Ligand SMILES: [Zn+2]
């Protein structure tokens with residue numbers, strides 16, 4: 001025998017659940033869409049950061065250049081330290097590893113513009129890493145300390 005009170009209770013519960021779902025859904029959907037957009041943006045920024053990495057990598061040490069020095073007239077650029085350790089054995093002058101021993105550089109200059117870009121790029125890369133960690137652990141708070149951009153010029 002069915003209990004009329006129980007069946008009306010069940011109906012009420014079903015209606016409540018339906019209303020709750022209606023009230024919840026648009027916000028949940030909006031949040032999900034927002035999360036998807038954030039993840040897509042992080043991926044996009046990641047590709048941009050990766051794309052520039054090759055241009056900022058020293059072909060001698062294969063790391064982001066430190067104190068970049070550009071050779072004249074070929075414009076090839078290396079870390080200051082790397083250039084110092086690859087001087088031409090015959091003349092003691094700077095040698096360009098890209099151009100080979102036949103074409104000794106006639107000049108060298110500190111590439112300040114590239115150095116500034118390098119500092120910002122390293123900051124971007126670190127920030128992106130924090131963002132990746134934050135978005136991959138949804139619901140947890142990133143505790144990684146923020147890294148400040150390099151402001152003091154290197155010598
Ligand atoms: Zn190097």
Ligand SMILES: [Zn+2]
Nearest residue numbers: 074076096099
């Ligand atoms: Zn060169």
